[in-house]
Amino acid sequence: MWDVIVAERLALADLLDSLSPEEWGRPSLCRSWTVHDVAAHMTMQQLGLAGLVGVAMRWRGSMARTTREAARRRAADRAPAQIVAEIRETAPRHRHTVGVSRLETLTDLLVHTQDIAVPLGRRHDMPPKAAAVAATRMLTMRWPPPLPSARAAAGFRLTATDTDWTWGSGLGVQGPMSALLLTCCGRDVARSELSGPGAPDLIARLSR
Template identity: 55%
Template sequence: MTGLGHERIWQVIGDQRRSLADLLDGLSGEQWRHPSLCAGWTVKDVAAHLTLQQLGPRDLLGTMVRWRGTMDRTIQHEARRRAASWTTGQLTAELRTMAGSRRKTLGLTELEPLTDVLVHSQDIALPLGLRLDMPPDAAAASAARTLAMRWPPPLPTVRVVRGFGLAATDVAWSAGTGPEVTGPISALLLICCGRTAALPQLTGPGVPLLAAALTSPQRRWWRSRGTTVH
């Protein structure tokens, strides 16, 4: 159960899109070109990706025509195409336009765009040393969805995180069994989505084991698909 109603989910999605647009308005050209938390993606690439969250059948058909062998490479290609052809002003304007919309990509629930905007906003803000708050109730709903997901296919990191006992310190939320890992729900959501930048925010006996599992050389390939959070 997510614990959130449809109205609250869409309210948070809209608020986060507007807040991210406000943050992006203040960036310099250098900051737009700065690497995001997603390996190989710039801040502008991730922002462009977030404007591609309302794809209908015709849009999806066009995406499939430009298929790049895997869903992750295709998503990255589409984001970079838009980042190259749109100005920064166009991207922020589109995010604001989307803030009042309840459209979502065909085949997804509203929890996928919620998770996308929550996590990708941090992919942009954290490496720039900026702050963008994440509502704890929404982060808890997204974390629960991420860990329970069967379709779309869950991130590979989910299989690791499920082996730990996660507990939030700022909202009534817990999941999993195993070595204990505690921290703000925003950090736990980022960890569920493979963002190891959140590890310093966590405490508990399970943290060293979790860090080792997520950062071992055998796991590094996960970072290349870090933008697919749904």
């Protein structure tokens, strides 16, 4: 898994290195986050206890708001070239932020790379087997609390069309592994790639 994480960190650095100044300021798939914000957030994958305490001391009422504000502060303090250099320099380290596992590190990396690439019209193929590991974690995790989009998948049988992965029971929903992971992580951009008898019901549930 660490080999995949390192490779995806370096691929993200290459992607960011190719962006124009105008693209850094564009909206990402994360609501209210720019590409610059998301890229800055990706420099926070290896926070130690002191760094985590520093983020927590600026609590904004929820983990989502606190994380967003921390990313915005980093983006304000770091030029694009600095962010790229930091991601590339720290990529080989087998470290993750205190309080989470390497599974969250992998998921964060796979999904946030798409948050940057998709709205810019850039293509970055998500490795299906790694996405399957991340999706399983998202759908079975108890801590941190699962996302509402992951809870919405309960009662459906999800099946990947490009790797050997199935989860759950109920009406069937099929799609590429990347589309299933993005959907479970609350991104609606990949819902058009879903098919099967359960797809309309799952999409309707997610929309609510």
